Amino acid sequence: MSVTLDLTQSRAKPQLAVPPALRPAPADEKPSLIGMSRERLGEALAAVGVPEKQVRMRTQQLWHWLYVRGVSDFSQMANVAKDLRQKLDDAxxxxxxEIVTxxxxxxxxxxxxxxxxxxGAGRPVEIETVYIPEEGRGTLCVSSQVGCTLTCTFCHTGTQRLVRNLTPDEIVGQILLARDRLGDFPDAATPAGAIVPSEGxxxxxxxxxxMGEPLYNFDNVKxxxxxxxxxxxxxxxxxxxxxSTSxxxxxxxxxxxxxxxMLAISLHATNDALRDELVPINKKYPLKDLLDACRAYPGLSNAKRITFEYVMLKGVNDSLADAKELVRILKGIPAKINLIPFNPWPGSRYECSDWDQIERFADFVNQAGYASPIRTPRGRDIFAACGQLKSESERMRKSERDAMEAARISELAAG
Structure with a gap:
């Protein structure tokens, strides 16, 4: 069975005792130093009165405390003067x-x-972050937006309209939070109540x-x-x-x-007609344009291959004819093809391909010279698997969505 830990104690779910130290204080509107580049961090230090000749040294100190030691309170920065810690804490x-569940x-x-x-979204927003433990490594699946604009028909996230982009501190904060909860910062005491994985x-x-399309939040993700x-x-x-981009x-x-x-492409179809349905952004950027962009990806080589993600939908895109066409359209692109068994979610009209058919598909692609691992579904029982993420945040008003879309179009045109 899965276990749910509700840190707000506001939902009718099984709960475990949570030490008060792990319950975050109410969020304030002070800007976060998390996610700032070194240059911006130096500017933040100068803004609270750090002399110019000390900025570089103080920036290095804070960088170490934030990202090597993993502290989340200025008072823990032992080699930073007390008055400076107070100024930083004030500003x-x-x-x-905040962990909701x-x-x-x-x-x-x-x-x-x-x-x-x-x-600016009108009320607090929620996103989902997933940690997948594997032999010898652990993978953190990070969100870039609250909701999504792309409405891919097989994806649960696509049923939640875009609320807003995540900022750099919110993106990096997901990594820090996961490392906290996994006891993954060196030389730091494991916090009470942390979920500690087995070694490795x-x-x-x-x-x-x-959640979200990272390339529609380019600057913050970068x-x-x-x-x-x-x-x-x-x-x-x-x-x-x-x-990963659609x-x-x-x-x-x-x-x-x-x-x-590294680049991953959410592909899922081998022709424009089907991809228009599954991944509607294909109507704007069709397969030929997408694959041409992949062939021109900087640094592309056999050592730096593009991953093509291909969700296996029963009777939709899983025939051997589809496999043959997939091999044909990817010819000349150093690539790996991840075959993803469809992960069901409430209201979806699709079914997962039969396992025997997935294996036949994989064998054909593999024999054509492409690595084609079948991704083992993980976290299905807690809706944490690929394509299942969705938060309960308020939808963005139409006027706000239109303004963001216009800004993206303007940015693309300028670039």
Whole structure:
């Protein structure tokens, strides 16, 4: 059975005792230092009176405390002067996201529902973050938006309209929160009540595959991943960070040039007619354009392959003819193909392909020279599997959605 830990004690779910220290204080509107680049962190220090000649040294101190030691309170920064700690505390926050619920699947997968301040959305918003323990590594699935604009028909997240983009502190905060709860910061005492995995199950990989389309929140995702991959902090290799997109073609090359992380494409169909239905952004950026952008992805090689995600839908896209066409359209692209058994959710009209058919599909693709692992469904019992994430946040008003869409179009045109 799965276990649910409700940290707000506001829902009728099984609860475990939670030490008061793990119940976050009410969120305030002070800006967060989490997720800031070194340059912006230096500017924040200068704003509270740190002399210019000390800014670089103080920036390095804070960076170490935030991302190596993992502190969440300025009072824990032992080698920072007390008066400076007080100034920082008065002006900024380094608090973690508020945990609404924490669920543990029978297979060890963890899902957190996290709450953030409104930041213009009208009320506090919620997102979901998932940790998947595997042999020798642990993968954290991170959200980039509250809701999503793309309405992919097989995806539960797509049934929740966009509320707003997540900011760099909210994106990096998901990583810090997970590392806290897993006892994953070196030399730090494991907090009371933390869920500690068996040896080796740490946050070693990050995938931007949670709620939202990362390339529609480009600047914030870029800044957050820059912090996550900094070698003197969280120190996640860019080869262990994967950004998944449904196909925002104009931003793909820009992502390769400016982020340099691994790329995954949410593909799911081998022709425009079907992909228009499954992944409606295909009507704007059809398959040919998408695959051309993949072929031109900066740094693409056999050592840096693109992952193509392909959800297996019974009687929809799982025939051997589909497998043959998949091999044909990906010809010449260094690629791996992740076959994802469809994860059911309430109201979905799709069924998962039969396992024998998935294996036949995989065998054909593999014999054609492409690695085609079948992704083991994880966290289904707590709706933490691929395509199942959805929060309960208020939908964005239509005028706000239209304004954000217009801003994105303007940005793409300018780029």
């Amino acid at each position: 900024y926050t380094i608090a973690r996201p 924490e669920q543990v699947s029978v297979d060890g997968t963890r899902k957190w529902v996290l709450r953030f301040s409104p930041k 199950r740490l946050v070693s990989n990050v995938v931007m595959m949670g 800044e957050a991943l820059g912090v996550a991959s900094d070698g003197e902090g969280l120190s996640l290799s860019k080869r262990r960070i994967t950004l 196909g925002v073609v104009p931003m793909i090359a820009k992502a390769g040039e400016e982020m340099g992380v």
